[in-house]
Amino acid sequence: MAPIPAALLLLVGFGFFLYTMSFRIRPLLFARADNRIDNPEERTVRLLEFGFGQKRMPSKPEKVAGLAHIMIFAAFIVAQLGTMTSFGLAFDAHFVMPIFNEGTAIGRAYFAAKDIIFLFGTLGALTFLFFRLTKSKERMTLSWEGTFILCMLCGVMWTDLLINVADIAERSELSKMNDFIAYASSFPVSAMLAMPLEGRGISPQFFHGLMTVGVLLHVAIVLAFLNFLPLGKHFHIITGLPTVFFQRLTPQGRLSKLDLENSEKFGVAKLNDLSWKEVLDTYSCTECGRCQTYCPTYVTGKPLSHKEVNRAIRAHATEVSKQMPLPIATLWDSLKREVVGTPNIGTQTIDAGGAAGATASGLQLSAEMIEKLPPLVGEGGVLPDETVWACTTCGWCEQACPVFIEQLPRIVDMRRNLVLMESRFPDEAARVFKNLENQGNPWGMGSNRRGEWCADLDVPTAASLKEAGKDFEYLFFVGCAGSFDDRQKKVSRALVKILKAANVSFCILGEEETCTGDAARRLGNEYLFQSLAQANVEMFNGYGVKKVITQCPHCFNTIAKEYPEFGGNFTVLHHSEVIAQLVADGKLKPGQVKLEDEVTYHDSCYLARHNGITEAPRQTLVSLGLKVKEMDRSRTETFCCGAGGGRMWLEEKLGQRVNQNRVEEAAATLDGKGTVATACPFCLTMIKDGINETGRGEQMNAKDIAELVAMGLPD
Ligand code: SF4
Ligand code: SF4
Structure with a gap:
């Protein structure tokens, strides 16, 4: 059709794209290894459900925006085959895709669906344009980039439609059929748009020329669009689906276990300490701001937003990538280099699944370059200390993120570096660590006073039952607050009353109980957490504990999800579950409670x-x-x-x-x-x-x- 201009467009377009992409790929190659190809079946199901199925999109409180995104996404997906056809048409006016052509039922169904989906795609794009122009979504980053991309998307869809309209009109004129209805079943929208051209005496050559213009315009817009993507947040159009596929499969709320014995370096200090998935995450952030909507720190004015953390690290990676060696040259160098000893030791977790110090590509940055990298946290770095300490690990941002970007492990890894490598943490945290080390509770109250709250309640301890040769069904893990905090002690006592009323066989550990270590772990002190976890697991196993009741969701989460990695496998129930079950089973029959309000x-x-x-x-x-x-x-x-x-x-x-x-x-x-x-x-x-x-x-x-x-x- 227009082979020379088309060939030039393709050469320049793909050439620039490869050049830009080489900079995006470099930080990934030098990032820490992380095994994210385990369990491919589950990953595929999640990709279909959350990637192609866009399941998180219309969730609360973003139903309208979510639906608009689904429409745009659907249009983008169906546009791919149309774009490939346009590339073919640019070289041959009679080009048709195998299978997806008018000669097959599947092809006709595809064309019909594409026409209709493009209308919805346009509606979705207009909805987002409305949000942008009226600034009605505070959470969104409102730069010109978003508006430009929306216009490009509309350009892709409407040049595709233009090609169809010109084609239908030309064929109609040539056959003198003037029967646009004949095309309506395969091209319902295009045929309708072509109908007003009927009987106006326009020559078929004009429509042929119009089609050529449409094809070249379409190819040019697609290539411009492609080149624009790696430059900003719309890179997620390329990286989003892979990010969903490579999402974390470990249970939500569980943090990774550091290998304290075989590592020399803990946590994340610099860009190269992030895993390749964490770098990919920053590329995939759409800057939609859903993570901020219910983020307790962002909403209340603290300097933390998951979106901004991603933006900052992505900008840093972009900057640093300019100094990173070209992958091809480095790959070639690595083939020639003799490997002596173990490579640089990076942050390693058992979950990461890679050898200590391994990078995603097996290549290492030079020691000189690593030395020159600024820290991710602190003075002269990418993020201020306050950002890292502000997070409550509530998990809203991860739950809200449509592309499953992981915030908690990264934040905790940064804290781990500050605590374990740099000894830099808030004074209050230092007090908590000391109290946990010395007394096994954050208040620093004498560990021998742990059972005082129930001294008058005749609650059996595991030790006393063992001595008496008696068994128990549940261990009531009281927790630090339940043992030492005056307000929470009342809850512990209420729970004892409930368990006794329902004749539940239970005991406590009393003085032998120690903190689960939840706060120590989430504040970055993995060493302290592991010693507390180990002590509790040994105690539980020593008494043959099978079932645990907790009144604290943090204890619940830690014992249920994190202790299995320490050899502690227990059935853990929160007291709300126990009470609901006792009531349902008729073992507990509380009377009606009258409250004033x-x-x-x-x-x-x-x-x-x-x-x-x-x-x-x-x-x-x-x-x-x-x-x-x-x-x-x-x-x-x-x-x-x-x-x-x-x-x-x-x-x-x-x-x-x-x-x-x-x-x-x-x-x-x-x-x-x-x-x-x-x-x-x-x-x-x-x-x-x-x-x-x-x-x-x-x-x-x-x-x-x-x-x-x-x-x-x-x-
Ligand atoms: S982290 Fe996720 S939810 Fe937050 S702005 Fe990025 S893509 Fe949106
Ligand atoms: S986990 Fe941290 S960053 Fe995410 S929503 Fe909660 S407080 Fe905000």
């Missing part, structure tokens, strides 16, 4: 989001005759209380306090008066404090669900 339930992130337990606490409240008024941010879309990720122990100096933000929502839900039910010691403390800090102590209160159930039991 209404009740709302605050979901803990580590219970609802990380572990999916949302209904058991509600069922319990309903069984007491209470009607639960739901907050807008509830169940797995809950809003953190501000205490997770070790933040319970750190000062909150910047922005609004997270607990106050949550209490305001609860107050609005309860019309200013009522009870906030909780099922987590940290949440209880934060909500109680938030109520007092906002001057609502007279009208509102916070209670654990166990306390409410105990109110319904006889004394």
Whole structure:
């Protein structure tokens, strides 16, 4: 059709694309190895469900934007075959794709679907243009880039339609059929657009020329579009689906276990310490800002946004890639180089699955270049310290992200480097570490006082039962707050009352219990976590523990999801599940509880989001005759209380306090008066404090669900 201009366009277009891509690939080649090709069946299913199926797109609170994106995505996918056809047409006016042509039923169905999907794609693009022009989505990055890409997408779709319209009109004129209806079943939209051209005496040659223009325009727009992608956030159009495929498959809420014995370096200090998947993640961030919507730190004005972290690291990788050697030259060099000893030791986790120090490509950056790389965190680095310490590890950002970008492991790995390699962490964290080391609890209370809360309750310990030759079914793991915090001790006592009322066979560890290590791990002190975890697992196994009840979602998460890596495999139940089951089985029959005002339930992130337990606490409240008024941010879309990720122990100096933000929502839900039910010691403390800090102590209160159930039991 126009082979010379088309060949030139292709040569220049693909040449530039390869040149730009070589810079994007370099940081990936020198990044840490990480095995993400295990379990290909599950990965494929997830790719179909969340990648091609776009399942996360229309989720709360972004239903309209999600649907608009699905329409654009569908148009983009069906456009691919049309684009390939256009490339063929550029060289041969009679080119047809094998199978996907008008001569086959599948081809005709494809053309018909493409025509209609392009209309919806245009509608989706217009919706996003509306969001951009009216600035109605605060979460989105509103640069010219997004508007430009939307226009390009429309260009791709409408030049494709133009080719069809010109083709139909030319064929019609040549056959003198003037019957556009004949084309309607294969090209419903194009045929309709071609209809007004009927009988106007326009020559077939004109339509042929128009088709050539359409083909060249289409090829030019596609190539310009392709070259634009690696330069910014729209690189996700190329990397998004691979990122979904390579997503983490380990349980949500579980952090990786560091190999403390065989590594010399821990955590992430510089760009080359990130895994190739973590670098790919930054390329795939669409800057949609969904991760910010319910992020407790972002919403309350702290310097942390998952989106901005990705942007900063991506910009850094782009900058650094200019100094990285060309992959081809380096690959060639590596073939000639003699390997002496073990390569540089990088951050290694058992989950990573690679040999210590291995990079994604097997190539290493020179020691000189690594030395020159700025740190990722701290002065002269990519992110300020405050960003890394602000995260509560609530998991909202990961749950909201349509391309499954992983934030928690990266943040914790940065903390691990600061704590274990640089000894740089907030003073409050230092106190917590010391208290955990010395007394096995964050308050630093004497470990021998751990069982004092139930001295008058006749609660058996595992040791006493063993001595008496008696067995038990459940170990009630009380936790640090349940043992030492005056407010939470009341919840522990309420739970004992419940378990006794239902004749549950249980015991506690008493003085032999120690902290699970959740806060130490999430604050980056993996060494301390592992020693605490090891001690608890040995104790549990020593007493033959099979089932564990926790009243703390953080203990629950750690024992259930992280202790198996230390040889601790137990059935772990949160007290909300135990209570709901006892009531359902008729073993516990609490009376109806009368409260003066209404009740709302605050979901803990580590219970609802990380572990999916949302209904058991509600069922319990309903069984007491209470009607639960739901907050807008509830169940797995809950809003953190501000205490997770070790933040319970750190000062909150910047922005609004997270607990106050949550209490305001609860107050609005309860019309200013009522009870906030909780099922987590940290949440209880934060909500109680938030109520007092906002001057609502007279009208509102916070209670654990166990306390409410105990109110319904006889004394
Ligand atoms: S991290 Fe995910 S949710 Fe956040 S802006 Fe990037 S793509 Fe969107
Ligand atoms: S885990 Fe929670 S606090 Fe941390 S960045 Fe994500 S949404 Fe924000």
